[in-house]
Amino acid sequence: MTTPRPDCFSQLPLCSLLPLPLRQDGNSAQHQEAVADWSAEVKKMMTLMRTVFNQEQKEKYLSTVMEQVRKGTA
Incomplete structure (x- = not known):
């Protein structure tokens, strides 16, 4: 179980998170x-996040299947 992280960016305007050239008109x-x-x-970040998510789902699925095989319910 992961502990929730504080939302440290919630008080900042969104534009302050952008690199300086993007803030300029x-x-x-x-x-x-x-x-x-x-x-x-x-x-790139979205691709990495998707890859990590898919890997976590695969591991979760495989561990569930292995547990069922051990119990003989699969």
């Missing part, structure tokens, strides 16, 4: 590059 090349980099990082 405009369509400069630097801004566009920062948006592209940020999007790529978010995609």
